[in-house]
Structure formats: structure tokens, C-alpha cells
Amino acid sequence: MDLNADLGEGFGVWRLGDDEALLSLVTSANVACGFHAGDALTMRRVVEWAADRGVSVGAQVGYRDLAGFGRRRIDYDLAELRDDVIYQVAALEGFCRLQGEKVRYIKPHGALYNTAAVDVWQASAVVAAIVDYDRSLPLLCQPGSVLASCADGAGVRVVSEGYPDRAYQADGTLVPRGQPGAVLSDVDTVVARAFRLATAAEVEAQDGTVIPCHVESLCLHGDSPGAVELTRRVREALDAAGVRLAPFVPLV
Numbered sequence: 001m002d003l004n005a006d007l008g009e010g011f012g013v014w015r016l017g018d019d020e021a022l023l024s025l026v027t028s029a030n031v032a033c034g035f036h037a038g039d040a041l042t043m044r045r046v047v048e049w050a051a052d053r054g055v056s057v058g059a060q061v062g063y064r065d066l067a068g069f070g071r072r073r074i075d076y077d078l079a080e081l082r083d084d085v086i087y088q089v090a091a092l093e094g095f096c097r098l099q100g101e102k103v104r105y106i107k108p109h110g111a112l113y114n115t116a117a118v119d120v121w122q123a124s125a126v127v128a129a130i131v132d133y134d135r136s137l138p139l140l141c142q143p144g145s146v147l148a149s150c151a152d153g154a155g156v157r158v159v160s161e162g163y164p165d166r167a168y169q170a171d172g173t174l175v176p177r178g179q180p181g182a183v184l185s186d187v188d189t190v191v192a193r194a195f196r197l198a199t200a201a202e203v204e205a206q207d208g209t210v211i212p213c214h215v216e217s218l219c220l221h222g223d224s225p226g227a228v229e230l231t232r233r234v235r236e237a238l239d240a241a242g243v244r245l246a247p248f249v250p251l252v
Contacts, residue, residue, distance in 0.1 A: 001198050002217035002248040003235060004028040004140070004161065006060055006109065008046040009037035009069075009223060021228045023049045025235050027247045028056040028217065030107045030140070033088035036062030036070025044095045051099040056247035058140060059089040061126075062109035070110035071177065078125045085129035089137075104249040105159065106130055107140035108147070117145035117173065127154050138249060140217060144172055159248050162203060162215040164194035164234065170209040181206060183221070187230050194218055194234045198243050216248050 007023065008031040009016045016037070023029060029050050032038030050057050062070035064084060076084070085106075093103045108116055108126055116123040127150045130137050139151045143160035151158045165184045167175040175182040184190055197203055201214045220231050238245060 001238065001243050001245055002027050002056075002159075003231070003238075003245055004030055004058070004107075004217050004219050005227070005231065006030045006032070006219075006221060006223070008032045008042045008060075010042050011037055011039050011066065017223050018228050019046050020049055022231060023053050023055050025228070025231045026055060026220075027245050028058060028105070028140075028249075030058050030060035030109070030219075031092055032060050032062070032109070033092045035064045035084065035088055036060075036066065036068075036109050040091075040095075043092055044098070047092070047095045047099055047101065051096075051101050054251055056104045056249050056251060057092070057096055057101060058105040058107050059092045059103050060107050060109045061085045061088045061129075062112050065111075070112065073111045073115050076122065076125065078121060078128070081122060081125035082128045082132070085126055086133050089129070089133055103137065104247070104251075105138040105140055107161075113141070114174065114176075116147040117142055120146050120150065123147040123150040127151050127156060130154075130156050142172070142174075143214060159217055160213075160215045161217040161219050162197040162213050163219050164190045164197060165220055165230070168203055168205040168211060170205045170207050170211070172205075172211050172213070175206055185226070187226070187233055190220075190230055191233050191237045194220075195237050195241060198238055199241060 007029045063074045138157040203213045
């Protein structure tokens with residue numbers, strides 16, 4: 001099982017989350033590429049830390065929306081969104097090359113992640129970017145989503161992920177962040193959900209529905225209060241259960 005987190009989401013002098021501490025706990029890092037968050041110095045720093053710790057680096061691509069942290073839907077022309085994704089991946093790739101590394105996968109962020117999960121137009125733009133840039137790059141996304149279907153149809157490897165710290169709706173989609181209870185912060189609850197996802201391949205929706213959820217990676221949000229302690233507790237629980245934690249893309 002892989003354990004991933006969104007990292008590098010500071011900008012300039014503003015820092016969000018403890019990237020260095022989290023990189024000692026996760027196995028994959030979704031690094032912001034400067035559109036929804038992040039900048040050149042932040043990308044370089046996080047990539048250096050990840051390389052030192054053997055953490056797989058993925059490009060966390062989002063809308064061109066620093067002010068809204070990429071959490072506001074934008075209706076794009078397909079070609080523009082495709083090329084914005086390529087632009088972000090290439091920027092992060094440059095800093096990976098300085099460490100003798102490379103971008104190992106792609107994951108959409110925020111509103112792009114949620115929109116592409118249900119909108120075939122934006123999903124196809126994200127997939128087109130991967131096909132044009134490097135078809136071998138896996139795509140980290142929700143199982144059963146439109147994005148997963150588009151990627152599978154294009155021959156792009158889909159890596160399914162689950163969210164222990166987010167509430168689910170009965171149809172398997174995430175509860176929108178603007179709704180009560182969308183983000184879970186109780187450590188024991190999140191740890192129990194992570195254990196259930198990793199060992200039973202299921203998650204309980206907000207209404208009590210049990211949803212089958214076969215995933216290869218678990219995502220924890222690095223910007224949540226107490227993120228480091230929560231991630232440490234999740235990792236300890238999985239280790240104790242004999243769940244082997246490793247990047248879904250081998251570092252070779």
C-alpha cells in the first residue's frame with residue numbers, strides 16, 4: 001500500500017504544512033507545481049527532501065488559481081487545460097532532474113480532481129496531457145471515476161486512491177468541502193478508516209452505506225491541523241497490521 005500526501009503547497013514566504021516531517025512518513029509526495037500553490041523554490045526544496053528520503057514524487061496539477069487554492073471550478077478550453085497540465089509537469093520535472101530523479105506520476109488537485117471525476121471533457125484534457133507528455137506516467141485518481149475510465153481507455157495506468165480523512169457520499173464521490181463533515185479530523189476515526197481501506201477494501205459513506213473501494217494508495221491531507229501526528233498514527237497502525245508501505249511506482 002502506498003501512502004501519499006499533498007506537499008509543497010506554500011508560496012513565497014508563506015508555508016503550509018510541515019513538508020519535511022511528512023516526507024519522513026509518506027511513500028509518495030504529490031508536489032504542487034505553481035498553479036494552485038507552490039513556487040520554484042518550494043518545488044526544489046521538496047524534491048530534494050523527497051529524493052533524500054526515497055519518496056516518490058508526483059506532479060500535483062491544478063487550475064491556474066493561486067487566489068482560490070485551486071478549489072474553484074474553471075471551465076477551460078480542452079487544449080488550454082491540456083497544455084496547462086503539461087506546463088506544470090515539465091516545471092516539476094526540471095527540479096527532479098537536478099536530483100537525478102523524475103516525475104513518477106500525475107495527480108490532479110482540488111476542483112480539477114473533482115471536476116475531472118465526473119466531467120468527460122476535463123478528464124479527457126488531463127489524459128491527453130499525459131499521453132502527449134509521457135504515456136508511461138500513472139494517473140492517481142478515484143476508482144470508478146470518469147477520469148479513471150478515460151485514462152484506462154487511452155492505455156494510461158490508473159492507480160486508485162482512497163481518502164481516510166474525507167467523507168464519502170453513497171455514490172462513492174467525496175462530500176464537497178463546503179458541506180459539514182466533509183473533512184475528518186478525529187485521529188482515531190481517520191486511523192480506523194485507513195485500516196479498513198487498506199485491509200478490507202471498503203469505506204463507510206456519510207449515510208452509513210458501505211462502499212467497496214479497492215485502492216493502491218491512501219491520501220492524507222498535509223494542510224489539515226495535526227497532519228503530521230495523524231499521518232504518523234496511520235502509518236503505525238498499518239505497520240502493526242502487517243501492511244507493507246511502499247511507493248506504487250518503484251524507485252529504480
